[in-house]
Amino acid sequence: QDPADFVLKDFSSVEKKDLDYHxxxxxxxxxxxxxxxxxxxxxxYHAG
Structure with a gap:
């Protein structure tokens, strides 16, 4: 897979759900x- 395709693709529904938290x-x-x-x-932040 071309890295640009991975970086530039739309967020999945799971990723969208978690986006505000992150x-x-x-x-x-x-x-x-x-x-x-x-x-x-x-x-x-690295303690968990």
Whole structure:
């Protein structure tokens, strides 16, 4: 499969259902990165 086809294809119905959660979690991670720094943020988000 051409990588461009994979990257540029539409989200599946399952992906669309989960998109809001992932966008919110990403925004939270960026805010934590700014406030807490890299190491603390990694520990929060890589802990599970």
């Amino acid at each position: 966008v919110d979690r990403t925004a939270d991670a960026v805010e934590d990165l700014i406030r807490r720094g890299l190491v603390d943020t990694q520990n929060i």
